[in-house]
Amino acid sequence: LAVPNDPVIPVIMGDGIGPDVMQAMRLTLDAAVAQAFGGQKKIEWLEVLAGAAAFAKTQEWLPRETLDAIKEHIVAIKGPLTTPIGGGIRSLNVTIRQELDLYACVRPVRYFEGVVSPVKRPQDIDLIIFRENTEDVYSGIEWKAGTPEADKVIEFLQKELHVNIRANSGIGIKPISAFGTKRLVKKAIAYAIQNHKPSVTLMHKGNIMKFTEGSFKEWGYQAAQEYFPQETITEQEVADNGGKIPDGKIVIKDRLADSLFQQVLLRPTEYSVIATPNLNGDYISDACAAQVGGLGLAPGANISDHVAVFEATHGTAPKYADKNMANPGSVILSGVMLLDYLGWQSAGQLITDALAKTIQQKIVTYDLERQMSGATKVGTREFAEAIVK
Ligand code: NAD
Numbered sequence: 184l185a186v187p188n189d190p191v192i193p194v195i196m197g198d199g200i201g202p203d204v205m206q207a208m209r210l211t212l213d214a215a216v217a218q219a220f221g222g223q224k225k226i227e228w229l230e231v232l233a234g235a236a237a238f239a240k241t242q243e244w245l246p247r248e249t250l251d252a253i254k255e256h257i258v259a260i261k262g263p264l265t266t267p268i269g270g271g272i273r274s275l276n277v278t279i280r281q282e283l284d285l286y287a288c289v290r291p292v293r294y295f296e297g298v299v300s301p302v303k304r305p306q307d308i309d310l311i312i313f314r315e316n317t318e319d320v321y322s323g324i325e326w327k328a329g330t331p332e333a334d335k336v337i338e339f340l341q342k343e344l345h346v347n348i349r350a351n352s353g354i355g356i357k358p359i360s361a362f363g364t365k366r367l368v369k370k371a372i373a374y375a376i377q378n379h380k381p382s383v384t385l386m387h388k389g390n391i392m393k394f395t396e397g398s399f400k401e402w403g404y405q406a407a408q409e410y411f412p413q414e415t416i417t418e419q420e421v422a423d424n425g426g427k428i429p430d431g432k433i434v435i436k437d438r439l440a441d442s443l444f445q446q447v448l449l450r451p452t453e454y455s456v457i458a459t460p461n462l463n464g465d466y467i468s469d470a471c472a473a474q475v476g477g478l479g480l481a482p483g484a485n486i487s488d489h490v491a492v493f494e495a496t497h498g499t500a501p502k503y504a505d506k507n508m509a510n511p512g513s514v515i516l517s518g519v520m521l522l523d524y525l526g527w528q529s530a531g532q533l534i535t536d537a538l539a540k541t542i543q544q545k546i547v548t549y550d551l552e553r554q555m556s557g558a559t560k561v562g563t564r565e566f567a568e569a570i571v572k
Contacts, residue, residue, distance in 0.1 A: 195264070198499045208517075215537075233245050254489075291516075292312070309451075327353060333354050369410050371457075387439065396463075510550050
């Protein structure tokens with residue numbers, strides 16, 4: 184990216200705990216950028232509206248100006264949003280992803296020393312998940328049992344395709360395309376190359392769903408071959424090469440989803456970048472986050488070829504809204520991803536190091552404090568201030 188010294192970054196403060204954690208994020212990023220660049224660079228935050236805050240002001244859940252601002256400025260960051268119940272909008276997050284074609288959901292998972300983890304060697308976990316964001320059973324193509332639409336689909340399946348299906352079934356469609364798969368896997372491999380990662384694993388359930396998840400695997404290997412023939416090698420080719428991996432080559436492998444869930448628990452060091460269809464990705468992202476401190480420390484981004492929206496991966500936790508209690512770690516680490524994306528890695532590194540130090544000093548918010556013995560519980564703002572200090 185060609186980034187000016189004072190880029191305008193649209194920010195959606197969000198609902199519930201959103202404003203608390205987003206203020207903490209801004210405080211931290213501003214301090215890190217000022218320190219890393221001696222005051223020569225500065226983010227100009229542009230507050231834009233979405234969610235309940237937008238509805239209260241404009242009677243719209245997702246104003247057009249918000250999407251336009253994100254498109255114009257290319258990089259944005261958002262807090263969690265309340266999804267309206269009823270009223271036609273399925274989910275604001277899904278709408279934002281679809282409107283901006285944010286096809287890759289990127290979730291890094293890494294461990295901060297001191298956090299209590301349910302696994303024996305959490306320090307071995309260093310993964311990044313690339314989840315396809317636009318297809319699969321999340322496409323929203325489904326019909327409720329008993330509706331004329333569902334009955335019509337059932338009749339078609341029975342009569343035209345001779346499929347054995349029960350009456351009064353709910354029906355959902357799982358589209359997975361070559362286009363959607365290849366652009367996602369291409370991004371995952373490009374990331375692996377740029378960041379010197381050893382492997383990319385295609386996670387799928389192709390033994391059961393041959394033409395959706397099975398095709399994801401096939402197209403994934405094809406993407407590696409088509410876009411990065413020099414940089415990649417398959418696991419099979421490594422075996423044929425006597426187990427030797429030529430210097431600098433990234434190993435492309437695939438694992439069945441159920442088996443990969445076991446393996447990231449038992450042998451996390453064997454996995455680095457995971458590329459996966461939407462539903463598997465949803466599950467594995469949260470399962471991996473749970474190993475390293477839960478939602479409070481799980482950053483994420485949704486990325487297209489043009490636009491990137493960084494976000495807290497947790498929801499609005501309404502119980503803790505406006506109480507200065509929530510852990511801002513997730514959105515602060517999403518901010519670090521944003522800084523990396525701008526090419527401002529030195530500022531991001533300052534934050535990561537300071538966050539690690541703060542947790543090591545056992546200065547943490549309520550969610551981590553209740554698991555760590557001898558820890559000091561601080562509020563959202565004080566946690567950010569401790570990082571800055
Ligand atoms: P949630 O993530 O908001 O909260 C679940 C629980 O996790 C909370 O009660 C809290 O105990 C804990 N938690 C979450 N974030 C935390 C943080 N930063 N610090 C400390 N503890 C934290 O999930 P939910 O209760 O299922 O959803 C609440 C609302 O959020 C719903 O309206 C939902 O639609 C929305 N939501 C939005 C997003 C998003 O905008 N990306 C994601 C998920 C849910």
